[in-house]
Amino acid sequence: MKRRILFVDDEPNVLQGLQRMLRSMRNEWDMDFASGGEEALRKLEEAPFDVIVSDMRMPGMNGAQLLKEVARRYPNVVRIVLSGHSDREYILQLVTTTHQYLAKPCDAETIKDTVNRACALRDLLTSKELSALVSQIKSLPSLPSLYTRIIEILQSDDPSLQKIGEIVSEDIAMSAKVLQLVNSSFFGIARRISNPVQAVMFLGLETVKALVLSVQIFAKWESSKVKGFDIERLWHHSMTVGAMAKRLAETEQLAARAVDEAFTAGLLHDVGKLILAASLPDAYQKVMAASKAQRIPLWRAEEQAFGTTHAEVGAYLLGLWGLPTSIVEAVAWHHRPAECPARTFCPLTTVHVANALWYQSAHEEDNVQVLDTALIESMGLAERLSAWQSLYDQVAAQGGK
Structure with missing residues (x-):
């Protein structure tokens, strides 16, 4: 099924240029074009769109006003700005209404990559209700x-x-x-x-x-929001996993950028828990209770209740916000790394191992995260497990730093 993309700009030459530049996408995208905010809203009312790409400075309704209205009426639509203006005033206007910003002049490949990546995330989070909820998040x-x-x-x-x-x-x-x-x-x-x-x-x-x-x-964070949700504990867990993922990346001699990505992916791997607890407090309290009562991992209880887990929810938000792909993948598949197309030792592997070692160390039978030893063996790294355990013990002794 073709993705539906709506481009909005008050300059006819810009719209014509986009049509020419993106002609190669006609078999994959169903593209429509609007010359202003009012026309864009009429088109959105007439038919659904997956993504809106709008200019910022337009007469009448400007880009910020348009995207604010789109966020209110059509929360599932991915909102992208394509503009030549980057003053701080505009940045402040767009921060809470826009998922991503592209600067003019922008080449076809950048537009294709940004739009396709945003659309691919929709396949990751199949629940329309949850994707709408996540799309509306301005801050955590x-x-x-x-x-x-x-x-x-x-x-x-x-x-x-x-x-x-x-x-x-x-x-x-x-x-x-x-x-x-x-x-x-x-x-x-x-x-x-x-x-x-x-x-x-x-x-x-x-x-x-x-x-x-x-x-x-x-x-x-308001501590009274979700009874039983311990944000201090989530923070300590996230910091420890981030620090351990970074140490693993360094020990296994990943590139400097991958080391940074490993730390950040570890820090953010459970951001989906924060999203669900903050956005659906009553439902998430029941999920936590079900996890304990049934003695199953929290993510399994989430799957039962929502049809998805905090891993996909977190990855969806980070992907919408344009974070590096390796971080989004590590967050999405940190429980089930074998399902990720990447089968090399990468930030995802470091986060999966660090997370599993944390739960193993915490002796939490109800929330056990099993290490995928088959995946580690397939990478030829099984003999490294004892060294990784020693490394984890050092990180834990340093308070997760």
Whole structure:
């Protein structure tokens, strides 16, 4: 079935250029074109679309207003900006309504890759209700102590960008959001960034300050929201898995970028739990209770209740936000790595091993995460398991750092 893509721009020459440039996609995409926000909304009312790609600066209804309305009326539609304007004012307007930003001039391959990647994620998360819920997420709740620290630093007389970056790199929600922003074309960075500290440095103090204090892209977790959901424990688990995944990547001599991706994938691997707990508190409380009562892993109980797991939910959001593919894959398949097309030792493998060793160490029979030893053996790495266990013991002794 063809994907339906709606392009919106007030300049006829731009729309004609897009038609010519993307002619090779006619067999895969059903493309439509609108000359403004009002026309785009009429087309959306007449027929469903998978993706909308809109210009920013248009007369009447501008891109930010259009995408805000699309988010409200059609939450399942992936929202992408294609614009030549990158002033901070526009960034602040788009942060909470846009999934990804592409800068003009933009080549056909970049548009194809961005749209196809967004559409492929829909196949990952088959529940329309959950995909709509995830598509509407503007920010995720942070660990209260870290949220308070970052606000205090930003409101101080001499805020340190390095300290801000270090705090962000310890928090699931903050890391995911800054990586979404820095990996957009807003900032003109040629390569994808997977290190949260680097991301903060690229954004700069004034942008971070405006995003946190004015737009409020970070939020504090309300402890009363889900009874039995321990965000402190999730934080400790995520930090430990991230640190262990990084050490594994270093030990097995992966490239520097893959080492960064391993840490970030480990930190974010359970972001789906945070999404489900924050967005569906009552339902998720029942899922946690079912996991304990039936003595099954939490992700199995999620599958029973939602038809999917926190792994797919988290990967869907991170993919929508444009994080590197290796991180999205590691999050999506960290429970079932053999189902991922990649069969080499990569960030996914490090996260799977680190996560399994954590549960093995915690002796949690009800939530056991079994190590896929067959996969490890197929990579010729079975003899490394005892060394990895020793490495994990070191990481755990250091408090997951």
